[in-house]
Each structure stands twice: as C-alpha cells, then as structure tokens.
Amino acid sequence: MSHHIIEFKEVFFRYPDGTAALRGVSFRIVHGESVGVVGANGAGKSTLLQHLNGCLLPTSGQVTIGDLNLTAATRGEIRRKVGSVFQNPDDQLFMPTVFDDVAFGPLNLGLDKAHVRERVESALSRVNGLALKNKPPHHLSAGEKSAVAIAAVMAMEPDILAMDEPAANLDPRSRRSLIGLLKTFQHSKLVASHDLDLILDVCERCIVIGEGRVVADGPSEDILSNRTLLEANNLELPLSLQRR
Amino acid sequence: MNFHTQYFDLGRLDRLSYRRTAVHSLDPRAKVIATGLFLVTVVSFPKYDVAGLVPFLLFPVLAATLGEIPIGFILRKVLIVSPFAVFVGIFSPFLDTRTVAVIAGLPVSAGWLSFASILLKFALTVSAALLLVATTSFPGVCHALRRLGCPPIFVSQLLFLYRYLFVLAEEAMRIVRAWDMRAFAGRGRGATVFARLVGVLLIRTLDRAERIYQAMLCRGFAGDIPRLGTLRLRSVDLVFVAITAVFLGACRFFPVTEGIGLLAQGIWR
Amino acid sequence: MHMADALLSPAVGATLWAGTAAVGGYASKKLKVQINDRTIPLMGVLGAFIFAAQMINFTIPGTGSSGHLGGGMILAILLGPHAAFLTMASVLTVQALFFADGGLLALGCNIWNLGVYPCCLVYPLLYRPLAGEGRSPGRILIASVLSVVIALQLGAFSVVLETLLSGRSELPFGAFVLLMQPIHLAIGIVEGFVTAGIIGYVAAARPEILESVAAARPVGAGVPLAKALTVFALLAVLTGGAFSWFASTQPDGLEWAIERVTGRGELSEAERGVAAVLRGLQEKTAFLPDYGFKAAAAEPAPAAPAAAWPGIEAGTSAAGVTGAAIVLVLVGLIGLGIRSAGRRPGSTP
Numbered sequence: 001m002s003h004h005i006i007e008f009k010e011v012f013f014r015y016p017d018g019t020a021a022l023r024g025v026s027f028r029i030v031h032g033e034s035v036g037v038v039g040a041n042g043a044g045k046s047t048l049l050q051h052l053n054g055c056l057l058p059t060s061g062q063v064t065i066g067d068l069n070l071t072a073a074t075r076g077e078i079r080r081k082v083g084s085v086f087q088n089p090d091d092q093l094f095m096p097t098v099f100d101d102v103a104f105g106p107l108n109l110g111l112d113k114a115h116v117r118e119r120v121e122s123a124l125s126r127v128n129g130l131a132l133k134n135k136p137p138h139h140l141s142a143g144e145k146s147a148v149a150i151a152a153v154m155a156m157e158p159d160i161l162a163m164d165e166p167a168a169n170l171d172p173r174s175r176r177s178l179i180g181l182l183k184t185f186q187h188s189k190l191v192a193s194h195d196l197d198l199i200l201d202v203c204e205r206c207i208v209i210g211e212g213r214v215v216a217d218g219p220s221e222d223i224l225s226n227r228t229l230l231e232a233n234n235l236e237l238p239l240s241l242q243r244r
Numbered sequence: 245m246n247f248h249t250q251y252f253d254l255g256r257l258d259r260l261s262y263r264r265t266a267v268h269s270l271d272p273r274a275k276v277i278a279t280g281l282f283l284v285t286v287v288s289f290p291k292y293d294v295a296g297l298v299p300f301l302l303f304p305v306l307a308a309t310l311g312e313i314p315i316g317f318i319l320r321k322v323l324i325v326s327p328f329a330v331f332v333g334i335f336s337p338f339l340d341t342r343t344v345a346v347i348a349g350l351p352v353s354a355g356w357l358s359f360a361s362i363l364l365k366f367a368l369t370v371s372a373a374l375l376l377v378a379t380t381s382f383p384g385v386c387h388a389l390r391r392l393g394c395p396p397i398f399v400s401q402l403l404f405l406y407r408y409l410f411v412l413a414e415e416a417m418r419i420v421r422a423w424d425m426r427a428f429a430g431r432g433r434g435a436t437v438f439a440r441l442v443g444v445l446l447i448r449t450l451d452r453a454e455r456i457y458q459a460m461l462c463r464g465f466a467g468d469i470p471r472l473g474t475l476r477l478r479s480v481d482l483v484f485v486a487i488t489a490v491f492l493g494a495c496r497f498f499p500v501t502e503g504i505g506l507l508a509q510g511i512w513r
Numbered sequence: 514m515h516m517a518d519a520l521l522s523p524a525v526g527a528t529l530w531a532g533t534a535a536v537g538g539y540a541s542k543k544l545k546v547q548i549n550d551r552t553i554p555l556m557g558v559l560g561a562f563i564f565a566a567q568m569i570n571f572t573i574p575g576t577g578s579s580g581h582l583g584g585g586m587i588l589a590i591l592l593g594p595h596a597a598f599l600t601m602a603s604v605l606t607v608q609a610l611f612f613a614d615g616g617l618l619a620l621g622c623n624i625w626n627l628g629v630y631p632c633c634l635v636y637p638l639l640y641r642p643l644a645g646e647g648r649s650p651g652r653i654l655i656a657s658v659l660s661v662v663i664a665l666q667l668g669a670f671s672v673v674l675e676t677l678l679s680g681r682s683e684l685p686f687g688a689f690v691l692l693m694q695p696i697h698l699a700i701g702i703v704e705g706f707v708t709a710g711i712i713g714y715v716a717a718a719r720p721e722i723l724e725s726v727a728a729a730r731p732v733g734a735g736v737p738l739a740k741a742l743t744v745f746a747l748l749a750v751l752t753g754g755a756f757s758w759f760a761s762t763q764p765d766g767l768e769w770a771i772e773r774v775t776g777r778g779e780l781s782e783a784e785r786g787v788a789a790v791l792r793g794l795q796e797k798t799a800f801l802p803d804y805g806f807k808a809a810a811a812e813p814a815p816a817a818p819a820a821a822w823p824g825i826e827a828g829t830s831a832a833g834v835t836g837a838a839i840v841l842v843l844v845g846l847i848g849l850g851i852r853s854a855g856r857r858p859g860s861t862p
C-alpha cells in the first residue's frame with residue numbers, strides 16, 4: 001500500500017536564524033512499520049517530525065508521503081493523512097474545551113454532527129479521557145493534556161501517526177495504556193522520544209539522529225542494546241535491557 | 245495587588261464557572277440578557293436614589309447562593325476595584341451639602357445620598373458582572389455573544405484569548421518568580437528590566453502563536469473555526485428571563501422599598 | 514483608568530456603546546476581507562499576552578509606585594489598527610468580566626477610551642508617520658512616547674467627560690481635569706518608554722519575527738474608510754440621541770404610571786414632613802430632577818410643577834446629544850486621520 005509510505009531523500013533544513021537542524025536525512029518507512037526516533041537534545045528529532053505534516057518544508061531534498069511529494073501545494077492533502085502529536089500539548093489544544101478541541105479535526109474533515117460526536121467519544125475513551133470532556137484544557141494536568149492531544153489526533157483517524165515525546169508527562173499507568181494504544185494503531189507510525197523503553201516496546205525499528213544526520217538505523221533491539229552507540233548520542237541503555 | 249493574587253483569583257473564578265448548579269445550567273444567553281437588563285435598570289436610577297436600589301441586592305445574592313459562589317470572594321474582588329468609584333463619589337458629600345432629610349435627628353445632605361447611591365450601584369454592577377462569569381463558563385458567554393449578534397471574528401479571537409490567558413499568565417508567573425528571586429531590595433525592579441522581561445514574553449508568545457497556527461493546520465484548519473452548536477434554550481431559561489424582567493421592572497417602576505417601609509410602619513402602629 | 518458602571522448614566526453608556534459597537538463592527542468587517550488564516554490565533558494569543566503582561570507590575574522610577582502596561586499601542590504596532598482594536602476590545606471584555614475592572618455597561622466607554630484612541634486614532638495618525646517603516650530605535654522611542662502619552666490623555670479626558678455628562682458625581686470639571694491629566698501624563702511617559710523598550714528588544718533580538726508578524730498582519734484594501742466611518746458615526750449619534758431621548762421621557766411616563774398604580778390616597782400622609790420639606794427645597798433648586806428625590810422622600814411626591822419636566826428632558830438629552838456630538842467629532846477625526854495616513858505612500862493602514 002503505497003499510501004502509507006514515508007520517504008526522506010537527502011533532506012536538509014535550515015531555520016531562518018541559520019541553524020542547520022537537518023543535514024541530509026534519508027530513510028524509507030513502509031506501510032505498517034513502527035519506527036522510533038531517538039537522539040540527544042537538539043539533535044533534530046522535532047524538526048524531522050515537523051516535516052511529516054508540512055509544518056516545515058525541506059530547504060533541499062525531498063519528502064514523500066504516500067504518493068505525494070511534500071510541497072507547499074500538497075501539504076494540505078498530506079495533513080489529512082498524517083496525524084501529528086506535538087511536543088507541547090498546550091500548543092496543540094487550542095480550543096476552549098476538551099470536547100471542542102477533539103471535535104475540531106473531525107469537523108474540518110466535513111463529518112456530520114452525529115459522526116463527530118461518536119468519533120470524539122471513542123477517541124477520548126481510548127485515552128481514558130472521557131471524563132475530561134467538558135473541561136477547559138487549562139484545567140488539565142500535564143499528563144491529561146498529553147492524553148487529550150493524542151485523542152484529538154486519533155479522532156481524525158490518520159493513516160500515519162507522528163508523535164513527539166508522547167509519554168513525556170504521563171504517569172506510569174497512563175504511559176502503559178499509551179503503549180497499548182500505540183500497539184493497536186495498525187498503520188505506519190513515527191515516535192520521537194527519550195523514553196527508550198517505550199520505543200523498545202512499541203517500535204520494531206529505530207533511527208538514531210545526531211546533529212541533523214541519521215547516525216544509525218536498524219532493528220530496535222540491536223540499536224538500543226548498543227551501549228557505545230547510545231552513549232555517543234547522550235543516551236543510555238533502556239532500563240529493561242540494563243537488568244540483563 | 246500582586247501577581248500571585250491576581251493569578252490565583254483568575255483561576256478560582258474560572259473554576260467556579262465549571263460547577264454544576266441550577267444557575268450554572270441555565271442557558272448562557274439567558275444569563276447574558278438577564279445581566280444586561282439588570283445593569284441597565286440599576287444604572288438608570290437617578291442620582292439621589294438609594295432606597296430604590298436596595299431591592300436589587302436580591303439578584304446578586306440569589307445568584308451567589310443558588311450558584312454556590314462564595315460571597316466573601318466576590319466581595320473581596322468588588323473591594324479591590326472600588327477605589328476609582330469611591331474617589332469620584334467621595335467629593336459629593338462635600339460639594340453638595342443641601343440637607344434633604346433628617347434621619348434619626350441627623351441632617352443628611354444630598355451629597356451623602358448621591359455618594360451612597362454610587363457605592364450601591366458600584367457594588368451591584370460589579371458583582372453582577374463577576375457573578376455572570378462565576379456562573380457561566382467563559383466559552384458559554386462567548387457562544388452567547390456570538391448567537392446574540394457579535395461579529396464572529398471577535399468571538400473567535402476572544403475564545404483564543406481565553407484559552408491562552410492561563411497559559412501565558414503561567415508563563416508570566418514563571419518570569420516574575422525568576423525576577424523576584426534575582427531582584428533584591430528594590431534594585432532591578434524598574435521599567436527597563438520590565439521592558440526586557442515583557443519583550444521575552446512577547447517573543448515566546450509570537451513563537452507560540454506560530455506553533456498554534458501550525459497545529460491548527462495539521463488538523464485541517466482552513467480559515468474558519470467549526471463548532472457543534474450545543475446551546476438549546478429550554479423553557480426554564482425563558483421563565484428565568486421573564487421572572488428577572490418582571491422583578492427588575494417592579495423594583496424600578498414601583499417604590500418597593502418605600503411600600504415595604506410603609507407597610508411595616510402600618511403594622512407597627 | 515477604567516470607567517465604572519456606577520458613575521454612568523444609561524444615556525452616556527449607551528452612546529459610547531453605540532460608538533464602540535460601530536467601530537467594532539466596522540473593524541471586523543474590514544478584517545474579514547483582509548484577514549489571513551494566521552490572524553485570528555495571533556490576535557487571541559497577543560490579547561492573552563497583553564493580559565498577562567498587565568498583571569506584572571514594575572516600579573516607576575523616582576516614585577516608588579508601580580505601573581503596568583496599557584497595551585493598545587503595542588497591539589497596534591504588531592497587528593495594525595483594525596485587528597488591534599478588536600484585540601484590545603476583547604482584552605477589556607475579559608478584564609471587565611474576570612477582574613471587574615470597570616463594568617459591562619462601562620465597557621463601551623472603556624473600549625472607546627483605551628481601544629479606539631490608541632489603535633484607530635493615534636497609531637495611524639501619529640505613530641506610523643513618526644516611526645516610519647524603518648526600525649530606528651530613536652524614532653521608535655519618540656513615536657511610542659508621544660503616541661502613548663496622547664492616547665492616554667485623550668482617554669483620561671474622555672473619562673472626565675463621560676463622568677460629567679452622566680451627572681452622577683459632583684466633581685467640578687476643572688478639578689477633575691487637573692487631577693486626571695497630569696497623572697496620566699506621568700503614566701503615559703513611563704508606558705511610552707516601556708512600549709519602545711519592548712518593541713526595541715524584539716526588533717533587536719528577533720528581527721525576523723516582527724517581519725513575519727507584519728506578513729501575517731491583515732493588509733488594508735484601500736476601501737474609502739472615511740466614508741464608512743461617517744456612516745457609522747451618524748448611526749452612533751442617532752442611536753445615542755434616540756436612546757437618551759427615550760431615557761429622558763420614560764421616567765416621566767413611568768412616574769405617572771406609578772402614581773396611578775399605587776394610588777395617591779394611601780401615600781398622601783407621607784407628603785407631610787420630609788416630603789414637604791423636600792419639595793420646597795426642590796422648587797428652590799430647580800436644576801435637580803424631582804424624581805431624584807423620590808426615594809429619599811420615601812414616596813412619590815404629587816406631580817411636580819409641569820414646568821420642571823421639559824427642563825429635565827432637555828438636560829438628559831443634552832447629555833446624550835453632547836456625547837453623540839463628541840463621538841461624531843472623534844469618529845470624524847478618525848476618518849480624516851486614517852484617510853490622510855492612507856494617502857501617504859507606504860503607510861496604508
């Protein structure tokens with residue numbers, strides 16, 4: 001199924017202030033693959049993920065999502081396929097109540113009201129957030145905000161999921177249910193995180209980014225057990241592997 | 245008022261508005277209209293009228309009690325903003341000294357009457373506004389405004405303002421805390437440092453606005469903000485507005501206070 | 514300085530509301546055609562920013578007292594007049610609701626005093642020509658200080674006028690003006706420097722950000738603004754005049770109704786004593802509306818000398834008409850100002 005393919009070819013990206021955040025990133029993700037993106041702070045993970053939905057356009061190189069090359073003209077269509085969870089949920093939850101926020105995407109997809117309601121409720125219950133429905137986002141805890149941000153994306157039923165630090169503020173139990181949720185998502189997904197155990201659990205493949213380049217790319221078990229590689233990138237062995 | 249008090253008061257008032265009581269569950273439009281009627285009626289009382297205003301206290305008291313809003317909290321907020329009205333009113337007793345009544349042997353000047361009237365109106369109008377937000381979630385007020393004919397652009401950005409008010413206030417609070425920790429004995433508290441701090445806050449805000457816009461685009465935003473219409477006027481709401489209107493009309497057009505006074509005198513005799 | 518409900522008469526409140534609503538309707542109509550997708554979230558978030566920044570106090574040099582940011586001018590610099598006006602209006606709305614600053618009826622006055630002057634009048638007329646397109650810190654400083662000072666002076670003077678026209682306070686005009694204007698001069702100078710400091714800081718630290726904001730900012734479409742404003746001004750004056758006329762005639766009619774409903778007989782005993790004294794007083798001081806004393810006198814006095822009524826009516830509508838005239842003049846000035854700013858190349862609002 002070509003429409004769930006993600007391909008980066010020699011992607012360079014430079015911020016307006018001159019910071020070169022990506023310096024030639026190439027990889028290809030096929031349908032149904034679940035890929036972790038790890039690396040030190042400032043390595044370029046968030047920058048890379050923002051290319052998936054066209055929030056950023058490559059300075060040079062090419063990003064292909066499904067059958068479409070990412071350009072200013074195609075990014076509207078690409079955004080319908082790719083659901084993105086941002087690093088900071090406050091930026092993502094912009095509507096005045098949780099319900100309105102989760103409904104924002106489905107309404108923009110042009111669904112009818114009954115359908116929208118249904119989607120909102122099912123997305124919220126998948127993240128255990130149904131009780132938060134009528135609250136304003138600013139009254140939620142950090143973890144609840146993350147959960148709602150995920151629900152807001154899930155409610156759009158995207159073909160591809162891109163998540164930046166989805167578990168950053170979650171308590172262990174919510175983190176566990178997020179892992180369960182991610183495992184049920186059948187399509188391609190890209191998860192950037194410093195939580196290497198989560199990556200190990202959810203992703204069969206792992207890409208290490210360092211200074212805007214792909215430093216390593218392979219099965220998670222191999223990469224996340226390579227102590228020298230990890231330590232060179234400010235990372236540590238996942239806890240579950242340290243015990244062995 | 246220091247930053248923390250303001251910040252926590254803001255949060256407290258906002259939280260009150262998400263309670264569930266009979267008052268909270270009234271349609272926001274009904275409450276906005278009733279509050280508007282109330283304000284116009286109160287303000288329309290002439291300068292020297294004090295007695296006629298008194299029955300109107302019923303309205304805030306009912307709203308606060310039925311809505312389970314702590315009255316002390318509302319009163320404190322009323323006091324905090326009172327200085328300007330007090331300042332403007334306090335001159336009346338000295339400038340308008342004609343005696344208009346003798347109460348318990350003391351001559352009362354017209355100025356005192358008008359001062360009392362200003363204070364009473366102030367307490368009534370300010371508490372009515374506070375009680376409106378305390379019993380109606382702000383998004384509710386906004387949707388009411390939208391349905392009552394406010395321009396959609398204004399309402400949309402009002403909702404954004406509300407959403408990010410708390411986020412930015414929190415950010416400002418972090419900045420203020422960091423500032424307090426490093427500004428000692430009044431040094432470093434001046435306008436120059438303030439301008440720099442607010443400049444930092446502004447840069448962060450503008451960056452945030454861009455990220456929010458990107459997040460909106462990612463969820464299919466194409467220029468207007470869709471919403472599921474969830475407001476529905478019930479008969480309770482209509483009854484509420486009708487009762488309010490009758491009450492206000494009665495108190496405005498009939499000397500209720502005096503009537504009650506006369507009645508009491510009659511009974512006492 | 515926020516105007517308060519308690520100091521307002523319905524006529525003045527309604528006139529200013531009409532003026533504000535007219536400008537607001539006009540601004541949102543303009544925005545709808547000029548708007549770009551980014552503008553609404555940008556406006557909302559900047560409104561929240563102004564709100565948050567206003568919660569921070571700083572020490573005013575040499576006085577030890579504390580000041581805070583007004584915000585109208587910063588918004589106008591960042592967003593342009595129309596969007597800035599609407600944003601300022603919503604900041605004041607939230608303030609009226611959450612902090613009870615002013616009140617909901619006085620909100621019309623407050624939006625007028627703190628929104629229309631800086632955003633729609635001073636910014637296009639004064640700030641733009643002075644600051645120009647360049648980002649020279651010196652020009653930004655001079656333009657900000659002058660603009661903020663003038664906007665605040667206009668605002669403070671309007672508070673005085675609104676209070677006096679409402680006739681709820683005894684404060685003599687001269688004293689009130691002498692009190693308000695110097696205070697606001699001091700506040701304005703400090704605020705002007707702070708505004709320049711903030712804009713200067715952002716321009717130095719992140720010059721590209723001001724440019725991207727300028728790109729997101731709605732562009733003027735060159736519609737004959739002055740013409741539209743004139744229509745709105747007329748509308749405002751008519752509404753204001755009609756309302757104050759209504760307000761002035763209504764109490765009489767009501768009084769008559771009250772007398773009929775309550776009946777004279779039972780009440781007549783109250784006419785002895787205080788009420789009689791009052792009526793005597795009232796006849797001596799003819800300028801006092803007789804209904805003003807009714808409550809104090811405990812009962813509606815028998816119909817006051819008929820000659821008193823037209824006087825009252827004239828008094829109330831005089832306030833409405835004066836208020837409306839002021840709105841007309843100000844809106845006219847805005848129209849003229851924006852048009853003349855619009856003629857200058859490169860400074861289309």
Ligand SMILES: Nc1ncnc2c1ncn2[C@@H]1O[C@H](COP(=O)(O)OP(=O)(O)OP(=O)(O)O)[C@@H](O)[C@H]1O
Nearest residue numbers: 015016017019021040041042043044045046047048
């Ligand atoms: N808006 C921006 N403007 C300029 N430079 C930026 C911007 N955002 C990020 N950068 C820079 O780009 C580089 C990559 O940043 P990015 O946010 O992608 O890192 P990251 O891998 O997500 O880090 P973290 O683990 O801390 O989230 C960093 O050097 C950062 O300083």
Ligand SMILES: [Mg+2]
Nearest residue numbers: 045046087164
């Ligand atoms: Mg990141």
